[in-house]
Amino acid sequence: MGMFDFDFLDDVRRMNKRQLYYQALNFGMIVSSALMIWKGLMVVTGSESPIVVVLSGSMEPAFYRGDLLFLTNYREEPIRAGEIVVFKIEGREIPIVHRVLKVHEKENGTVKFLTKGDNNSVDDRGLYAPGQLWLEKKEVVGRARGFVPYVGIVTILMNDYPKFKYAILACLGAFVLIHRE
Amino acid sequence: MNTVLSRLNTIFAFTLSVMAGLTFLCFLSTFFNDHKALVAINTGKVIVKNVPDYSASREKNDLAEYETKDHKLNQVVVWDKIIKRGDNPILDYRKANTKYYFWDYGNGLRANKNITLTLSWNVIPNAGTLPKIMGEGHHRFEFPEDYSPNRFQ
Incomplete structure (x- = not known):
């Protein structure tokens, strides 16, 4: 032996x-x-990807690379300035976690908003699709609700x-x- | 029975469960916190200008929460700050300029009588929920009827 x-x-x-x-x-x-479990979470949270891993340092010192975020995306919850949203831009594979900087909402509920990473000095217009100035609700994957450090490493x-x-x-x-x- | 593999496996599993337990305790320790605080905001001289926004290919724009004719609710972040653990959490500023430009989507700022300044914050715990708290207290102000004539003021 x-x-x-x-x-x-x-x-x-x-x-x-x-x-x-x-x-x-x-x-x-x-x-x-x-x-x-994954699909069940999708149903409960309303988000197409209820758990995401932070892949960049653009939200430091709040979130570092490898932190795990728990998202919800309820239809009735409005998007407000200051919230941390995860969004996916057309033509980009990887979802981005950033904070909402500006919100313009019409009476019928259509909303346009602009985001910025806490660690970036400028807003995200450079990250959006060429010519895109505002994000819309359809690009939102979810709102950050819970947080566990390091797990996603x-x-x-x-x-x-x-x-x-x-x-x-x-x-x-x-x-x-x-x-x- | 007691191979290297099985021992490694046990140690690994035990470490993981201890870490999970500790993380859960971290979550519990902040979950019931009440993060409310009082806020007093005021404005000094308020001016509004009509300037072209070169970062966006729009024609002209006026330079917190307000209502315009075509947009019911507008929110603009004009200032922010990151307070880390251990930093002084009491913010006391006497003369502060806005950190970000206060652009409107259209021309809705001039003579707008209903601008509300509020302070809200996110709390990022070691592990757990991410509450968003609205400060108690706000300030409402009006923009002047005319654009400021001076370019650099």
Whole structure:
């Protein structure tokens, strides 16, 4: 029995067909319940992406890279100056977390607003699509409601180093499939 | 049973649950805080100018919460400040200019009688909810009937 004894592989060798199926199904259950939780959160919060990771330092010192934000996007909640919104601009993949600087709302509820990052010296017009001066409600992904620091750093690492991502996924998958209760 | 892997696994799981517990306690410690505070704001000399806005391709614009003919509610941030943990949280300014330009979307500022200045703030805890608080107290002022004739005043 050495230190790097691969005796955990013995578990697989000892499994019969029934147990293998069980493991595969178990794996499927984990994946599908994760998906259900995500979709359920989408329904409850009204946001297309209820949890986001802060990817840039433009909101320091409030949010740093790797902080996790919990969003809601209720239709009846109006957008007001000073709120922290997450928005997605056409032609840009990554959603942006910034603070609302100006709001102009018409009587029928259509709203135009301008945002700025706390750590940026100018407003976001340079970040918007070319020629775009105002954001509208359809571009909002959600309003920041809750905050957990550092948790999202794993996601950032995975994005920056794809190999790390595959290694983690492979390890997790292997663990679930091989491990015998 | 007691392989390196299983021990690492146990340590990792235990660390994670302790961190989660501590984070939850952080959340609890600030969740019931009442962040209200009193605010007194006043304005000095109020002038309004009609100048072209070169940052936006619009024709001309007038330079807090107000109402114009076509927009029911308008909010403009004119000043902000970040207070970190440990900084003096009592803000006392005697003569302050606005930090950002007070542009209107159209020409709604001249002779506007209903501009309200308020102070509101976000609190960012170590972990937990992000409350947005409206200060108790506001100041209402009017813009003059005429544009300021002087360019640099």
